Amino acid sequence: MKRKEIELIRTFPDKIAKEVYYMNLAIAVSKRSTCLDKQVGAVLVDNYGKIISSGFNGAPSGFIHCTDTNHCHKDNGDACIAVHAEANAIAQAGREATGCTLYVTHSPCLECTKLILNAKILQVVALEMYSKHKKYPKLCPDMLFNDTKTNLLYLKPMLNNTPKQPCFRDPIQECTGCYERCYEDS
Numbered sequence: 001m002k003r004k005e006i007e008l009i010r011t012f013p014d015k016i017a018k019e020v021y022y023m024n025l026a027i028a029v030s031k032r033s034t035c036l037d038k039q040v041g042a043v044l045v046d047n048y049g050k051i052i053s054s055g056f057n058g059a060p061s062g063f064i065h066c067t068d069t070n071h072c073h074k075d076n077g078d079a080c081i082a083v084h085a086e087a088n089a090i091a092q093a094g095r096e097a098t099g100c101t102l103y104v105t106h107s108p109c110l111e112c113t114k115l116i117l118n119a120k121i122l123q124v125v126a127l128e129m130y131s132k133h134k135k136y137p138k139l140c141p142d143m144l145f146n147d148t149k150t151n152l153l154y155l156k157p158m159l160n161n162t163p164k165q166p167c168f169r170d171p172i173q174e175c176t177g178c179y180e181r182c183y184e185d186s
Helices: 017-032 086-099 110-118 131-135 141-147
Strands: 005-008 041-045 050-057 102-108 123-128 152-156
Touching: 005 017, 005 050, 005 123, 017 050, 017 102, 017 123, 017 152, 041 086, 086 102, 110 141
Parallel strands: 005 152, 102 123, 123 152
Antiparallel strands: 041 050, 041 102
16 A cells, blocks of 8 residues: 655745644654653644644553553553553544544554544544554554545655655654654655
8 A cells, every 4th residue: 555645845944834843742742651662642633723632642540650660561461551642632632533633653553543533533644654564564554544534644744955754853853863763665
């Protein structure tokens, strides 16, 4: 399957595109994550550019967070108890999620994809593909979006001296190799 990509055109040198703006917010939200394995952030935005909700991955309310004990539940062979960033953002938004765009630092897993489709979110913009989807393509939920009204797009800053490989921490800056992979061409 060919992934859709967003090409950003900066009309003003100092003004970042709205996709980069919302993705930077999702990256900032990911810093609140209480998961030791992967920090994921999500921001839900309506058609007028209003932020409806945000979410990050971490233990459910009332549970001990991995960051509190500096120990991941998965290390003992237990199941991960984290609620995903997309699920948290959708839960906070409720019915307001309908028709929105979800900006997320990693492409959604299968369960979150089903939540996104049920919430009638029209567009998902991901900074990168979730690493398990690269290793196990059959688990990749990207194909579920093909037969729906929801678009899955990958952020790809280009033009006006914006590097082809953005840094995960700041999509406007060039990758310095600090992350396993900033962007992978299709």
